[in-house]
Amino acid sequence: MYGWIGEILRVDLTSGKVSIEEVNKNFAKKFIGGRGLGVKILYDELEPKIDPLSPENKLIFATGPVTGTRAPTSGRYCVVSKSPLTGTIFDSHSGGFWGPELKFAGYDGIIIEGGAKKPVYIWIADKQVEIRDASDIWGLDTHETTEKLVKETDPKAKVACIGPAGERQVLISAIINDKHRAAGRGGLGAVMGYKQLKAIVVRGTAKVDIANEEEFDEIYDESMLVIRKHPITDKSLPTLGTAVLVNIVNEYGMYPTRNFQEGVFEDAEGVSGEKITETILVGRRACYACPIGCGRITKTSKREGEGPEYETLWAFSAQCGVNDLISVTHANYLCNELGLDTISTGNTIGCAMEMSQKGFLKEKIEFGDAEKLVELVEKIAFKKGIGKELSEGSKRFAEKHGCPELAMQVKGLELPAYDPRGAQGHALAYSTSNRGGCHLRAYLIGPELLGTPALVDRTKPEGKADLVRNFQNLFSTIDSMILCVFTSFALNPYHYAKFMTAATGLEYTGKDLMTIGERIWNLERLFNIREGFGRSDDSLPPRFLKTPLPEGGSRERTVFLEKMLEEYYDLRGWDDKGVPLKSKLEELDLSR
Amino acid sequence: MSISVRVKLFATFREITGGQRIVVVKLSRKTTIKGLIEELSKLFGKEIEGVLLDTKTGDLKSFNNVLVNGHNIKLLQKLRTKLDNGDTVAFFPPVGGG
Numbered sequence: 001m002y003g004w005i006g007e008i009l010r011v012d013l014t015s016g017k018v019s020i021e022e023v024n025k026n027f028a029k030k031f032i033g034g035r036g037l038g039v040k041i042l043y044d045e046l047e048p049k050i051d052p053l054s055p056e057n058k059l060i061f062a063t064g065p066v067t068g069t070r071a072p073t074s075g076r077y078c079v080v081s082k083s084p085l086t087g088t089i090f091d092s093h094s095g096g097f098w099g100p101e102l103k104f105a106g107y108d109g110i111i112i113e114g115g116a117k118k119p120v121y122i123w124i125a126d127k128q129v130e131i132r133d134a135s136d137i138w139g140l141d142t143h144e145t146t147e148k149l150v151k152e153t154d155p156k157a158k159v160a161c162i163g164p165a166g167e168r169q170v171l172i173s174a175i176i177n178d179k180h181r182a183a184g185r186g187g188l189g190a191v192m193g194y195k196q197l198k199a200i201v202v203r204g205t206a207k208v209d210i211a212n213e214e215e216f217d218e219i220y221d222e223s224m225l226v227i228r229k230h231p232i233t234d235k236s237l238p239t240l241g242t243a244v245l246v247n248i249v250n251e252y253g254m255y256p257t258r259n260f261q262e263g264v265f266e267d268a269e270g271v272s273g274e275k276i277t278e279t280i281l282v283g284r285r286a287c288y289a290c291p292i293g294c295g296r297i298t299k300t301s302k303r304e305g306e307g308p309e310y311e312t313l314w315a316f317s318a319q320c321g322v323n324d325l326i327s328v329t330h331a332n333y334l335c336n337e338l339g340l341d342t343i344s345t346g347n348t349i350g351c352a353m354e355m356s357q358k359g360f361l362k363e364k365i366e367f368g369d370a371e372k373l374v375e376l377v378e379k380i381a382f383k384k385g386i387g388k389e390l391s392e393g394s395k396r397f398a399e400k401h402g403c404p405e406l407a408m409q410v411k412g413l414e415l416p417a418y419d420p421r422g423a424q425g426h427a428l429a430y431s432t433s434n435r436g437g438c439h440l441r442a443y444l445i446g447p448e449l450l451g452t453p454a455l456v457d458r459t460k461p462e463g464k465a466d467l468v469r470n471f472q473n474l475f476s477t478i479d480s481m482i483l484c485v486f487t488s489f490a491l492n493p494y495h496y497a498k499f500m501t502a503a504t505g506l507e508y509t510g511k512d513l514m515t516i517g518e519r520i521w522n523l524e525r526l527f528n529i530r531e532g533f534g535r536s537d538d539s540l541p542p543r544f545l546k547t548p549l550p551e552g553g554s555r556e557r558t559v560f561l562e563k564m565l566e567e568y569y570d571l572r573g574w575d576d577k578g579v580p581l582k583s584k585l586e587e588l589d590l591s592r
Numbered sequence: 593m594s595i596s597v598r599v600k601l602f603a604t605f606r607e608i609t610g611g612q613r614i615v616v617v618k619l620s621r622k623t624t625i626k627g628l629i630e631e632l633s634k635l636f637g638k639e640i641e642g643v644l645l646d647t648k649t650g651d652l653k654s655f656n657n658v659l660v661n662g663h664n665i666k667l668l669q670k671l672r673t674k675l676d677n678g679d680t681v682a683f684f685p686p687v688g689g690g
Contacts, residue, residue: 231655231686240603242689247602251682253662269613274603294689310689440690450688451655455666489688553662 002211003065003504004028005108009129011122013195014055014114018129023108029506030589033064035091036480036520037109038080042089043523048530052084053169053194055115061102061160061200062109064482065504068100068208068288070220072227073484075100075288077160078183082531084194085171085187085344085393086412086436089527092185093440093479094160095287096178101158104204112195121161121199123153126206134198138167141337142176145199154203161199162189163339165381169193170391172344172380172414176336180295180306181287184341186413186435187393211505219498223491227291230490232452237294237486238284242310243273245417250318252449252458253552254422256415257318258367259347259354260408260543263419264552267323271313275325292486300326305333308342311439314417315346320353321367328370331377338381344393347414349376351394351407352386360401405542411436411533420544422554423448425456425464428564431538432468434524440485442471452489461560465568473517480520519588522572522580526590535578538565594620595677597628602684608632608640619675625658626671628681644683655686 001023010019031040038060050056060080067074077099083090102110106127116131119138123130137145146159158178165173166189173189174182192198210216227233236244246268249255253263269275280300286293297306308316308329316328335342349365356365363386365372379387389397394414398407408415413436420427425444433441444467448458456463474493478485481496493510500508528537540559548556569576573584585591599615601608609615617631633640646653651671658665659682665673675681 232688236603236685236687237689240687244603244687245689247600248657248682248684248687251600251602251659251662251684274606274613443690446688450686451657451664451666452686452688455657455664457667486688486690553659555662 001025001504002209003069004033005103005106005208007107009107009110009124010113011110011129011131012113013116013120013131013197016131018131028065030516031520032477032480032500032516033067033108034062034078034480034482035080035476036516038062038078038091039089039520039523039527041111042080042082043527046082049532050082052082052087052191057082057191059112059188059191059195060109061112063099063103064480066481066483066499068103069210069216069503070289071483071499071503072223073287073290073292073487074482075290076482076484077102078479078482079175079188081188081191083186083188083435084169084190087531088411088435088533089524090186090188090435091479092175092183092188093482094175094177094181094183095290095484096181097288098158098160098177098202099482100288101202101204103208104206105202106204106206110200112197115194116196119196119198121149121197121201123201125154125203137198139164142339143179143337146179149199149201153201157201157203159199159201162192163337163381165339166190166193167198168381168383168391170340170380170383172341172348172391172393174335174339174341176339180336182336182341185343185438187341189339210503212502215498215502219495219502223495223499224291226495227487227490232489233292233486237292240273240277241284241294241296243276243296243308243313245310246272246313247274249418249449251553252422253549253554254419254449255314255318256408256417256419258321259319259350259406260415260419261354262551263422263549263554265318268318270323271317271325271328273310276308279325280329287484290484292484294486298329300329303330303333305329305336307336308332311417312342312346315343316373319346319350320373322370322373323368324370327374331374334374334377334381338378340377340381343416344414345377345380347408348380348390348394348397349373351398352390354406355398355401355403358403358406360403360406408541409437410540411537413437418445419549419554420540420559421549421557423458424461424560424564425458425467427540427544427559427561428464428468428568429471431540431561431565432568434521434528441475442468443475443485444468444471446489459557461564465564465571468568469571470514472521473514476517476520477513480516515588519590522584522588522590525580529579535576538578593622594618595622595675597675597678598680599628599632600680600682602682603687604685605643605683608643609636623675624671625660625665625673625675625681628675657684658682
């Protein structure tokens with residue numbers, strides 16, 4: 001095959017059996033790879049209602065047909081599993097260098113099954129696979145683990161691993177690769193921890209075969225020109241990073257403050273992208289084949305690391321009312337080392353702070369307490385003291401203490417750094433996301449706030465259902481190829497289709513890719529319906545529907561969800577309960 | 593009647609003012625965003641117009657954004673959006689991210 005290697009590894013950690021399966025061409029054409037491939041395998045192979053932290057759950061590491069080629073931003077991989085945090089299907093993505101290395105080692109993906117009896121790691125080098133003992137690295141943080149495993153295997157090996165949080169099955173734990181890159185969301189680190197799989201180490205020397213090199217060169221040149229001409233991918237993201245959004249979202253009155261009680265953080269400037277550039281920024285870093293390079297290398301007087309990015313910066317500052325950039329940065333470094341999702345960790349701590357403020361907690365956890373923030377990050381990772389309860393995420397924590405409405409989450413996944421009351425389309429994107437509270441299933445912030453590709457009125461619900469649907473379909477495809485969604489500021493389905501055709505030798509049009517995205521979205525929906533999710537889960541915490549924002553650029557706004565949801569179901573070809581109609585499934589070739 | 597508006601500059605637009613984040617601008621009469629930009633160019637130099645505006649059309653450059661009290665002027669009267677005493681006007685260049 002071209003683009004795809006054509007082989008997937010299946011590793012049963014219970015028996016230690018390793019087998020190789022061929023990638024079916026028809027299957028690949030229909031689901032592409034990455035997210036689509038993982039979702040399809042899990043839909044077919046998982047029994048409904050299994051415990052995500054049991055041997056029955058599977059963990060799929062997947063790349064796509066353009067991973068490891070020269071295509072811009074093709075350095076990504078994803079991990080697909082049933083999430084122990086949300087109970088939904090879940091794909092978590094990461095950049096860096098691990099994904100391409102897996103392909104160079106000879107595999108499109110790895111399906112992990114069962115669970116080991118003692119800690120292990122998997123070592124894959126140019127097709128050779130070994131399950132090795134990891135007893136002596138169990139307990140190490142992600143940086144120590146990476147250094148030790150590189151020493152033990154190959155100086156050029158790439159490591160994806162869990163830290164102490166994943167080992168303890170913390171429900172908001174991440175999988176970390178290349179030390180600083182995270183498949184952060186959904187607690188998939190806990191699935192790895194349950195299976196006692198400390199790391200997957202890969203090293204390969206092969207290259208990805210391209211079907212039509214000449215065509216590939218053409219679309220490469222054309223895309224690079226567009227990326228280099230676009231002010232966001234050429235200037236903004238490389239020079240300012242993602243954190244530039246802090247002041248701007250704050251100005252729109254949508255910067256969630258003190259657990260989404262307000263939309264304006266009075267101290268935003270001191271913990272903004274501009275402030276990072278002035279104080280702690282020492283360099284930038286790009287992932288494999290990325291011409292954008294949004295990564296930030298930072299240094300405080302004590303330490304050096306990567307980040308904080310926009311989301312992390314928010315989670316540990318405005319969300320917790322903290323205005324000390326150094327503490328926020330250290331909380332970020334700690335999450336990378338201990339293996340925690342920064343969004344869910346910061347959001348959950350902010351939730352605890354509001355619970356404390358409102359008298360739902362005995363322990364005093366005050367907004368603005370930077371020292372406490374850093375202490376809690378560590379406690380969550382090691383499940384110490386109140387960290388044990390917090391390690392289950394905001395939904396379970398708030399429910400346990402009798403105030404479920406204070407958890408800022410959708411389907412159990414903590415919400416990110418945009419208050420949905422200020423952008424109706426983004427609110428719909430949160431509520432209908434198949435993996436819960438996430439901004440990267442459909443990034444309506446582009447059209448609603450930043451004017452990309454074109455500005456639409458963020459206060460109006462009209463027309464948003466269609467926009468959300470299109471973004472969701474497009475991003476499902478991008479997540480399956482896999483490219484970084486940041487390319488979508490500059491590129492469109494035409495470019496993606498050209499890359500797919502040149503790389504794989506199979507004909508794809510932009511329209512085909514949108515249909516494939518729709519197929520993947522619907523299959524994820526079917527998975528979630530099988531697990532018991534329905535219309536009532538396509539919702540938002542009551543605060544967003546009933547309590548207007550008190551001040552700022554989105555003052556007095558709430559979300560008009562029901563109206564948009566009805567239109568959305570209708571456009572999707574789903575019934576009023578949110579179940580795909582038979583005709584839609586037939587159209588998408590998903591009926592059995 | 594003269595009015596006063598708070599101008600906030602973000603990201604690279606701070607270079608226009610030599611790093612100043614917020615500038616309070618006094619305008620001799622009620623005016624529009626266009627009038628404000630003219631006043632800013634008097635205060636900080638003519639190049640500001642080249643940074644903000646498309647020299648051919650005279651419109652705001654694509655992906656540049658201006659907010660008046662949190663509302664994007666592209667959805668108001670664009671450069672002709674009127675300003676009132678006490679308004680906050682934010683200027684930001686093309687940005688993106690997650």
